[in-house]
Amino acid sequence: MVIALGFEGSANKLGIGVIKNGKVLSNCRRTYITPPGEGFLPKETAQHHRENVLIVLKEALEESQVKPEDIDVICYTKGPGMGAPLATVAVVARTVARLWNKPILGVNHCIGHIEMGRLITGANNPTVLYVSGGNTQVIAYARKKYRIFGETIDIAVGNCLDRFARVIKISNDPSPGYNIEQLAKKGSKLVQLPYCVKGMDVSFSGILSFMEEKTEQLLKEGYTPEDLCFSLQETIFAMLIETTERALAHCNSNEVLIVGGVGCNLRLQEMMGIMCNERNARLFATDERFCIDNGIMIAHAGAEMFAAGVRTKWQDSFITQRYRTDEVETVWRTD
Amino acid sequence: MSEELFKIFISEIQIPFESKKCAEVAYDVLRVDKEPKRSEVSKQLGVRDNVLTAHFSGKLARQLRVSVNGFFEKLDLVVGTIDLLGRPVSEKYDHY
Numbered sequence: 001m002v003i004a005l006g007f008e009g010s011a012n013k014l015g016i017g018v019i020k021n022g023k024v025l026s027n028c029r030r031t032y033i034t035p036p037g038e039g040f041l042p043k044e045t046a047q048h049h050r051e052n053v054l055i056v057l058k059e060a061l062e063e064s065q066v067k068p069e070d071i072d073v074i075c076y077t078k079g080p081g082m083g084a085p086l087a088t089v090a091v092v093a094r095t096v097a098r099l100w101n102k103p104i105l106g107v108n109h110c111i112g113h114i115e116m117g118r119l120i121t122g123a124n125n126p127t128v129l130y131v132s133g134g135n136t137q138v139i140a141y142a143r144k145k146y147r148i149f150g151e152t153i154d155i156a157v158g159n160c161l162d163r164f165a166r167v168i169k170i171s172n173d174p175s176p177g178y179n180i181e182q183l184a185k186k187g188s189k190l191v192q193l194p195y196c197v198k199g200m201d202v203s204f205s206g207i208l209s210f211m212e213e214k215t216e217q218l219l220k221e222g223y224t225p226e227d228l229c230f231s232l233q234e235t236i237f238a239m240l241i242e243t244t245e246r247a248l249a250h251c252n253s254n255e256v257l258i259v260g261g262v263g264c265n266l267r268l269q270e271m272m273g274i275m276c277n278e279r280n281a282r283l284f285a286t287d288e289r290f291c292i293d294n295g296i297m298i299a300h301a302g303a304e305m306f307a308a309g310v311r312t313k314w315q316d317s318f319i320t321q322r323y324r325t326d327e328v329e330t331v332w333r334t335d
Numbered sequence: 336m337s338e339e340l341f342k343i344f345i346s347e348i349q350i351p352f353e354s355k356k357c358a359e360v361a362y363d364v365l366r367v368d369k370e371p372k373r374s375e376v377s378k379q380l381g382v383r384d385n386v387l388t389a390h391f392s393g394k395l396a397r398q399l400r401v402s403v404n405g406f407f408e409k410l411d412l413v414v415g416t417i418d419l420l421g422r423p424v425s426e427k428y429d430h431y
Contacts, residue, residue: 050408054415068424087368091409094364095416099423103430314431318367 002072002307005060005096006299009089010081010109011134012040014049016056017296018064018071019303022119026063027289027296028056036169039162046084053092060295068100075302078106079323081134086319094317105302106312109293110135110325113259114146115304116297121284125335127253129244129272130325132260132293133158133177136202136240138247139325141333146325149247150200157236158262160204164211164232168225175292180229181265187230189223195235200246202239207232237268241275248281257284264291308332344399348389350410356423358387361413363428365406376402 001021008015012034017027032048034040076093077086097104114128128139128146136152155163158177165176170183194210196203211232218228248256256276258269269285276283290297308331352358362382370378376393389406393399 050412054419058419091364091412092416094367095413098360098363098428099417099420101425101428315367
């Protein structure tokens, strides 16, 4: 039985949560939202986290109703992510661990997403599509590691969407991707965009450049912003489905799990569902509470690791901007 | 060669806490993060009774300022967390 407190702050979401044996006791979050046309930068994002982290911590502890003495381990995101925001949240996690005399555990952000997805959906051994503002990976489990079968060779799919949202100046509230999804529902005319699948890998920077250069002209030609959102989504999601399908066939798997912030896009889930149906596979996805970065996924992955005997030495409780999914040995998985 | 090349900027900071235990918490939390290589600033932390001491030195005032600012931002969070949760529950930390 493990009760874990988890801290997440690798990008513009700040999340803190408490989990007890896979049961969510609290899952609190604040998002740093920038004005239309602007993205979030490390310095300002870290400032947002500094201003909010103690408020969210108080909220998460009160909501969970756990006593400090009952908590077994303090978990924080070790990476990957933006340095300053990660470090800000890690400082508070360390202070809590030191004050309460609890072990501290650094968790890989991607592993957090995967383990939370498995917990919530009940997927056993899925092929995972991990899509967010900073990451795009097709992952499958084999011999004690989550192995990356394919990934982006430049920018993440969510980054492509976020930056396109800046081009057409749509709101970043609640998130640029959500607003693109809503506009895309009203789009119908498909613009031919570059389609960039390279083996198992994908590339989005060329598509983004194309949109940045052509948007003004396309709007003059009679395409609406809705059409552009629709075309962008259809194209980049098709690329993701193609590579996921190939990984699925290769691994002889019959489960697909979508995690990460872009994973709550219903059109992506719908397209993946069609592919899964054709292959007699099951699709698993979660909603925004667990898809979008949160503290509870760090607490849950950390609790699994802790129960399996993983420990972080105090002097190793720093953060690292680069930390690949396949660097972590999954000692908590028995298969 | 001008003397400018050998000039070193130094900042000595002393932060008193209400107790030695609290100063040690701040010291333990802050000593984990190393200065980034490119900052070229050296940072030495210590505890003397209830006082957290920090010694920064670097060749450029700008780099020194960035390091010292970063130190205060983190220190502020540590102090805020202690204010929120109260004093350390034990004399020693058992999980090094």
